[in-house]
Amino acid sequence: MLKGKLTIDEYNELGEFSLYQIDKLEKGEIDIYDLVAVITLNAFNKGRQSLEV
Secondary structure, eight states: OOOOOOHHHHHHHHHHHHHHHHHHHTSSSSHHHHHHHHHHHHHHHHHHHHHHO
């Protein structure tokens, strides 16, 4: 289990990024698999960054 914590700004950034990706899905620019992969990897990377000192 990760012990790092994201800030409110980091959560907001993830939310904005997710909304942008969902918009791309609705426009047909990406499919559902890309959407899930991109959002998951972005959240994972953001969590990793919160652990770095």
